[in-house]
Amino acid sequence: MNEMLSNACTMIRGTHAAAGMDLLTSSLDRLRSLSSNEEWGILRQVALSHPIIDALHQCPLTSRAYRKPRGYPGDAVLIDLIYSDVSVGGVDISDIGRQVYNYCFNAAQCRSVRSRLEIVSHAIDECAKRGGAHILSVACGHLREAALSEAVGSRCFAAFHAVDQDLESLAEVDRCCRSLGVIPMAGSVIDIIKRRLTGLDAYDLVYAAGLYDYLNDKVAALLTRELFHLLRPGGRLLIGNFRPGVFGTGYMETYMDWLLIYRDNASLYELIRLIPPASLATAEHFTDADGVVGYLLVTRS
Numbered sequence: 001m002n003e004m005l006s007n008a009c010t011m012i013r014g015t016h017a018a019a020g021m022d023l024l025t026s027s028l029d030r031l032r033s034l035s036s037n038e039e040w041g042i043l044r045q046v047a048l049s050h051p052i053i054d055a056l057h058q059c060p061l062t063s064r065a066y067r068k069p070r071g072y073p074g075d076a077v078l079i080d081l082i083y084s085d086v087s088v089g090g091v092d093i094s095d096i097g098r099q100v101y102n103y104c105f106n107a108a109q110c111r112s113v114r115s116r117l118e119i120v121s122h123a124i125d126e127c128a129k130r131g132g133a134h135i136l137s138v139a140c141g142h143l144r145e146a147a148l149s150e151a152v153g154s155r156c157f158a159a160f161h162a163v164d165q166d167l168e169s170l171a172e173v174d175r176c177c178r179s180l181g182v183i184p185m186a187g188s189v190i191d192i193i194k195r196r197l198t199g200l201d202a203y204d205l206v207y208a209a210g211l212y213d214y215l216n217d218k219v220a221a222l223l224t225r226e227l228f229h230l231l232r233p234g235g236r237l238l239i240g241n242f243r244p245g246v247f248g249t250g251y252m253e254t255y256m257d258w259l260l261i262y263r264d265n266a267s268l269y270e271l272i273r274l275i276p277p278a279s280l281a282t283a284e285h286f287t288d289a290d291g292v293v294g295y296l297l298v299t300r301s
Helices: 002-013 017-034 037-048 052-056 060-067 076-083 095-105 108-128 167-180 189-193 217-229 249-255 265-270
Strands: 134-138 159-164 182-186 203-208 231-242 280-287 293-300
Touching: 002 017, 002 052, 002 095, 017 037, 017 095, 017 249, 037 052, 037 249, 052 095, 060 076, 060 095, 060 249, 076 108, 076 167, 108 134, 108 203, 108 231, 108 293, 159 167, 167 182, 189 217, 203 217, 217 231, 217 265, 231 265, 265 280, 265 293
Parallel strands: 134 159, 134 203, 159 182, 203 231
Antiparallel strands: 231 293, 280 293
């Protein structure tokens, strides 16, 4: 392993950064697939002790996930680094950091996060076509889909609530979207499950784009039941979740310390197990173009 890390480090620091990242990423994925959880934990520590980390953490995406300035890896600022190239925001970055960032930015995982933004904005616009729409975003982050949505831009909805437990994220939503009629609301998954949030309406669309990647099966099923309960008849619930077997998982878990809960098609359908079948009009699954993120779309009867 150390030889692989040294070879990758030389390539990344030299003129073959993309090839070095390919070597590193594919090797970590292979080691992860062949190891027990305990063995993989040891291998991660070996990888983290190698000097290659100094090069990799010059990438703002990798380093922010690992440092967790807000206490968790996938915060809204980090997701913004996936949505738009760092040069747009004037982020200071070294040549090496730029090469690593470019590799991460163009990887399938990041492409799928950007596709996710388009998928949810399209869902908002489709919902708003019916008129008088009530919409709820759960774990909204910075709600960047609002900027892509024609419905939000023209205020073609009756109510739009954006819930998150990160008050800094909600402050950004308030700054960017309050004038459009979006109402930010502070609340956690547990608040929703225990029905402690006041002001939640009956919705035509409820969506959670990236939240379920962090929820265990029990909590995920309970939350799904509660979100479904908030739907009007004919309302839709849209849930996104990363799928297993994504290239680069070993890199994410090691150098970003970013561990997700992955779900395949069957696991996504398990999320609705607590919903009475008679209440379900439809339940369907689809994936993005890269097959990285799976979506469950359910409609209330």
